[in-house]
Amino acid sequence: MKIGYDKSMWTKKENRLIQSWVARLAAADPGRTRLHQAVRITVSVLSSVMTMIWLTSMMGLSFTPAILAGVVSLLSLLLVNDDTEKKKKITSGLLVISSIVALSLSTLLGSISYVVDGLFLLVIFCAYYTQHYGFRYFAIFMVAFLSIYFSTLLKLQPSDLPGFIVGILVGGTYSYLYHFIVLRNQPNKQLRHSMRSFHIQTNLTLDLVLDVIGDPIPNRYRTLLLKRDVKRLNDYAQVISSQLTTTNPSKVWQGIDSEQLRLYVFDAEMLIETLYPAVIRLKELHALEHNEVRKLLYKVVQSIRDAEVLRSHDIIGNLKQTEKVIDELKLQLIHLRMANHQNKDWLWLIRRIESIANHLVDSSNELSARRMANIKEEEWLEDADEIKKENIKEEEENSTFPRLATKKALQAIAAGAVAIMFGNLLSPTHQYWVLLSAFVVLLGTDTVGMTLQKAFQRSLGTIFGAIAGFGLAQLLAGQVILELIALFCCIFLAFYFLSISYAMMMFWMTMLIAIMYDFILGGITEQIILARVFDTLAGAFIGFLAAALIYPRKTQEKVSDTAEDFLNKLSTYVSDYLESFVYPEKTADFTNQAFGIDEEMRRIEEDARPLRNRPAILARSGIERWLTVLTAINYFAKHLLASTNRNNHVRIIAGTEDTLHHINKVIKHNIGTLLRLLKGEQGLVMYHLNKEREQIEGLSEDLTDEDLEVKTFVNDLYYVWRINQSLLVLGKELGSLKNREASTSELNE
Secondary structure, X not given: OOHHHHHHHXXXXXXXXXXXXXXXXXXXXXXXXXXXXXXXXXXXXXXXXXXXXXXXXXXXXXXXXXXXXXXXXXXXXXXXXXXXXXXXXXXXXXXXXXXXXXXXXXXHHOOOOOHHHHHHHHHHHHHHHHHHHOHHHHHHHHHXXXXXHHHHHHOOOHXXXXXXXXXXXXXXXXXXXXXXXXXXXXXXXXXXXXXXXXXXXXXXXXXXXHHHHHOXXXXXXXXXXXXXXXXXXXXXXXXXXXXXXXXXXXXXXXXXXXXXXXXXXXXXXXXHHHHHHHHHHHXXXXXXXXXXXXXXXXXXXXXXXXXXXXXXXXXXHHHHHHHHXXXXXXXXXXXXXXXXXXOHHHHHHHHHHHHHHHHHHHHHHHHHHHHHHXXXXXXXXXXHHHHHHHHHHHHHXXXXXXXXXXXXXXXXXXXXXXXXXXXXXXXXXXXXXXXXXXXXXXXOOOOHHHHHHHHHHHHHHHHXXXXXXXXXXXXXXXXXXXXXXXXXXXXXXHHHOOOOOHHHHHHHXXXXXXXXXXXXXXXXXXXXXXXXXXXXXXXXXXXXXXXXXXXXXXXXXHHHHHHHHHHHHHHHHHHHHHHHXXXXXXXOXXXXXXXXXXXXXXXXXXXXXXXXXXXXXXXXXXXXXXXXXXXXHHHHHHHHHOOHHHHOOOOXXXXXXXXXXXXXXXXXXXXXXXXXXXXXXXXXXOEEOHHHHXXXXXXXXXXXXXXXXXXXXXXXXXXXXXXXXXXXXXXXXHOOOOOEEOOHXXXXX
């Protein structure tokens, strides 16, 4: 037995596993935005609290103003979300003023019966109603709400106001300092880190693809890992695309503009999305049993993984090996076609891999050329200004529809009134805990399903957080330094996980509250922590009831609205693509359009999550079937851009102009019909493209391998047929009549 060999192999495998997990952790936070936000909030709160503890000890006051200073500092960093730095600074100042005014009014009027209750309800209504004017106004009233809550929790007297106002000013000052000076956002650095995460995730996924190619035995677990990694890569690509709307990449990589970098990211993502299902399918078709094919595919993937695009100035040199291997693969394809070993099914898959790999090489070489040429920035700046103008225009259009905000305000005020009544019954000493929970559950939820989901996550996080927080508070009771350390650790972890899991954020926030109550109330008991749990559950339930009974909006309605946006963008995208054959001089930003469609698909998945998490209603809602078809359409749309026609290298084949016009009209009609079906119309007719597909694909029959122009043209339209087939499937799900062939007269009606 070769014991030494086995040990070395085990060590090698173990080291590779450790390296893989280290790489995953390094890539886990693209742009390091979560880390930056969590660190900034934690440091700001720490500075505010420690400064106020020092000031209150000097002034001979209670340390409780330090807690309010930390709360104001936290909220000022969390809620400031304007589109320009100037507006953010103004909002930061307004939040401080809002906190001082609300705290003062609550304290001065607190002795008058029901005045504070009315003040709470007024602030809640204004917070939700003013949302349609901008998030700034919601933030102002939310800070006011929490300041009133803080005043009632501590039962402040007018004589306490000076110390607490100082605390608010200190918290606001540190928030401003860390937000705009010390730890300000650095978009260029965030973009660099996002690209680093993207490259790490790309290489991790390619490593798994290499394992699939090299291992003759199918592995289901590895397939699941591949699907997860591809989805994560798609998330990272979306992060980079969103950053490129406000960040100039030429300040990070000289000479590279946002359009070209977005194209490179898209090509890399599309290569991965093509590779993983293609390789798995090739294995099922026994194609990898051909040694030359397996070796060449392995070398292609390996060379792409080893290329250091954007990490080295010698991009072209690094990609020479990739180009060489792709050329070898192309020659092998020709050889296999000539051999005629009934390889048609899987030769097409390899041809797709070769085509998209070429796209990645081309866009990478273009990055190098632009870096070397040091292209000027003026063009990008003009584009950025246009994007900003479009965003402002869209915000202005959205602001003209206050109806949704009004409904939300009515839900919130009704839930608030009931929560105050129940709070007085359940916890007379902490009567506003129920109100706080109801207020937060309604925050950021547009539908009944989303409210229920958030209520459940909040309840779950609170229950487990209360158990852990009570135990930790008891363990650390009397050890002020350790309690402070635990408090700030909870703050960091709560806001680091905020964008990942609301339940996890609530777990850490409840632990934070348990420790904070131990400070404020001079000790925490089982009765207090149980009251906190029950009040949270009651508030969450009241918030859900308000969303369900007062102007309820069903989750499926929201999904339908988002699906309309998806289909409208798809219609424009496919139409522009087909017209690019007929009118090669016409330009369209296909990459941006593809990312836009992908973003709408992500919104659909997010909006549909409450339905997908409730198996009992799946049969009635049919949401899984919807999502399956829409996901397929999104996939086909992206692969349409990955075709060889993307850069208009291929001319239209003579005699097909009228056919392409007809195809364009059919797809526009079918998408328009789907939009009508989503609005509830029934019995509408949709049209297939079987005859047109036969006509186009018939062009390539009996052609030699040298007739690449026609073959490429046929290949470029392949995903058009797949998109239309998926539209017909979705139409059938929504209630369309049986589809049939379309006549020109019908389409012109």
